[in-house]
Amino acid sequence: MTIEVLKPIKKGTYNNNIANYEAVLPDFSWKEVERQFSWHRTGKVNMAYECIDRHVEDGYGEKTALHYINGKEEVKLTFAEMKEKTDLLAAALRKEGVKKGDIVFIFLPKNPECYIAMIAAVKIGAIAGPLFEAFMEEAVRDRIADCDGKYIITDAELAKRVPKNDLPSLKKILVTAEPEFCGNREISLNELLRNTRLEDQPTEWVDLEDGLNIHYTSGSTGKPKGIVHAHRAMIQQYQTGKWVLDLQENDIYWCTAHPGWVTGTVYAIFAPWLNRSTIVVNGGRFDADSWYSVIEKAGVTVWYSAPTAFRMLKAEGDDTRKKYDLTSLRHILSVGEPLNPEVIHWGINTLGVRIHDTWWMTETGAQLIVNFPSEVIKPGSMGRPFPGIEVGILSEDGVQQQAGNIGHLAIKAPWPAIMKEVWKNKEKYHSYFQFGDWYLSGDLAYQDEEGYVFFQGRSDDMINSSGERIGPFEVESKLIEHEAVAEAGVIGKPDPIRGEIVKAFIVLNKGYTDEPALIEEIRKFVRYKLSAHAAPREIEVLEELPKTKISGKILRRELKVREQGK
């Protein structure tokens, strides 16, 4: 099979931070990267300091740090303003009792408060726990309960989905609103900030190994697990921001992910701010017109998004796109799901730029397999290992495979951004390491002679819809809570736009019949109890579900085969 090769496109003032991949490989060392950080000289470590305060001290206080666009509303904050706002919120959080190592959940839409809260929590040494804004009460409860979360910052609207009575650990609910809009047990953050004075030393100096952020992520079994990262992740987040995002002083950078997903924290906040870039934050939901207008309005130069979004924009057609001036774009990247070659060609033909695929996971804390702007792209491949990263393709017995053979995609641990732990779950952490220090990703892939990695699917039942990771168990558990549902089996069904959609097969309890109104009610039950992104788009009623003979476990694989056979 001949593989198509796409050469780099030079456009305008294109200027790569990494000119030649092969040339940097022999001498690359993470230790050298550490020299970029102030703690290398001072010994004082904190991600928030490196993202914001340091740039103010270096004389970049007037540079725009954040440009928020939500329809007609626009807000710009400089690095100096970000420092002041995060210093004040940090002091307020301290006043409310937040201590180093406490988890502070942040349940806000993509707006300036959300980004200020993330940095302020980190500044005082707390572990920031961003929650996706589409989570409903149960998803919020599961996460707070799992790690005995004590604090949550939210807004008046989302506060309605924060359980008030059955979470004994939850001490304080801080709401970004005036007191008259705060409900029972809610504290007005506006009032609190008015009554807080800046502290002389807002930053808590931490250890590189101290907790930085927690993201709950799904697998094929059980409820979502809390993946905790440490401040040392900044080493890799900085360097990938520089070489893969290719960030330079005048870039306007937009990553479309919400901080509740790992990309929205690592590559929408940490990596660009470590590189002193201006970030763009878009409010509201996906809509082709508003997305294109964000690029035009902000003059976005570097753009990081996901295949589903690109496919939606492609499907929208040329007429919408042609209404906007998108010529500022010089570098585009993608993550989260397989990037189809057609989408890369669409990028070249319509935007004049290649789309660079990247691969990583919540657990890995930063990009590991990437395409560089200066290197050849092979459409269908996720790229090559970042310098300092060793990729292995392993057989079922953990034996490394030759080029061209499909196996389990594994990475030699450690690397700077690898997770610190799975919250209160050592067993889960160890399950990633069945073959010594090889971290097992759960993905299947092969590598070609030149080291390019080609994604071949998952080795488990995890669902990837629009780049969002959904565990079938969570959805099945919610479905059977509905009085009409006796049993449920949930799979990912291939979908041309979303990659996969969530499809549920259910068996109804006696007395219920397969009618559209009931099916819609069951769908909404999951949507409003758990989360919109996890609600099945399709539900099919069966007489019985395929199960293993001995243990009676639902055979999701058979449901998949059945679906594919249609």
Ligand code: PRX
């Ligand atoms: O299956 C892979 C898929 O997304 C999984 C990780 O999901 P999550 O932890 O939510 O992180 C997503 C973004 C960092 C992986 O195990 N995935 C991620 N990137 C790609 C991908 N699948 C194909 N191509 C990619 N570039």
